[in-house]
Amino acid sequence: MIDFIINIVIGGLLGVFGGLLGIGGGLFAIPTLSLLYGMDQQLAQGTALAMVVPNIVLGIYKYHQRNKINWKTGALLGLCAFALSWFGALVAIDLDHRTMRKIFIGFLIFIAIWTVLQMLAKRASSNLQQLPWPYFAGLGSISGFFGGLFGIGSAVIATPVLTMFFGASQVIAQGLSLAIAVPTTVATLVTYSVHGQVDWSTGFAMAIGGVLTISYGVRAAHSLPQHRLKIIFSVFVLISAALLYGQL
Template identity: 30%
Template sequence: MTEQKRYAILPLIAIGLVGGLLSGLFGIGGGVIIVPALVLLLVMPQRLAAGTSVAAILPAAVVGAISYAVQGNVDWTAGILLAVGIVIGSQVGALLLSKLPVGFLQWLFLGFLLVVIVSLWFVVPQRDSEISITVLTGAMLAVTGFLTGILSGLIGVGGGIIVVPVLMFFFGANDLVAKGTSLVMMIPGSLSGTLANWRRKNVDLRAAAAVGLAASAASPLGTIIAGTLAPSMSNILFSIFLVLIFTQMLVRLIRAKKN
């Protein structure tokens, strides 16, 4: 890539605003919105969109994490353990991004989403639930971060869509702590992944800055809305959101297979 295409600023800002709102509301990086939007609306190549999304996640994750932390909804120990794993995993994911077809992993990711969607209707976390940190759970958190980092680098998601339900269902976190901790984890993960993608020319920093700054402006509103929702309603909205993502990815994969 000798000369990088310059993408229109207004669509980038619009993508960032939507991604940032959802980032704050669900504790995700927004990559599941940003990547397909960059590809479909701006015709950005898939690999470049994935790398750009990882960079754009950073500002929204910082602002969102601060918003949740102010409300006391961050488990810092869990966040640090997840971050250690995701920093290493994102490097592996960025390396594989330039070498592997990601179709198989996308199908596995869809299977994971389907399990989460069903679980959200049956398991409702209590607001007073906390993560019990032991040697075993600490190691499991680091491994979770590592695997999330790999998928983050390959698919272009910040990892919250994986980590939030995992923290609730397997580690006993309530929904707000899961979201806040997830955003904390994404900060070093985004930095690590962006550095790796920049070295491999898989990121458009100008586009990432436009999307990321817009996302950071909208993220606090999402965190405020999240705090007003009952856990059951939060689960319902998250499951509907995941159904939309599942359907979108499934259609794209089927079309790619036909082509």
């Protein structure tokens, strides 16, 4: 019972970060499960997905209340992401867990650097509704593959692309990214579960905590400047990468 309560508390902390940064908490849940619970990379990714699914659904609702999500665009992104997420998950399952962890660390560093470059580069200015559909199909496919590979959903990939190249604001991009993350996260979770790479009891407890707190993170995301959100995101991603590297 004590372990269950601790998992709820940890899930609650991750839920705040998930709502704040629009990523459902998965990106930070994976290092947490690896470092605190000693899980292999694939098991950590699968268990994090069990926590992330309800967080993403609630996060979409909260974001949509404040900034209406373009469901037509979200559906196109989500369908393309769904198709590739299965493939990415199957690739991850077949990799050696140490190799998978090294790749994941490299991915974290890349995401942090990319986020910093966003702050330095001039952001594109465009109307999302005027962009042709292949832009969104390509973004959805790439996001789906890496979401399935790393068990993080597509939001981590889609959010910086939508802001840096598609001209979306940070909060609009985060809300739209959460919308396309649902089908990819569910598909990836099913794949990991079929291969026995999900600790359901831990994931369920953390999901309870995340659902209880994610709304506070969403509220904070709408009150903080965009550059501050990016700094917070980059710092925590780099810390996660450093801690995981030390565990190799």
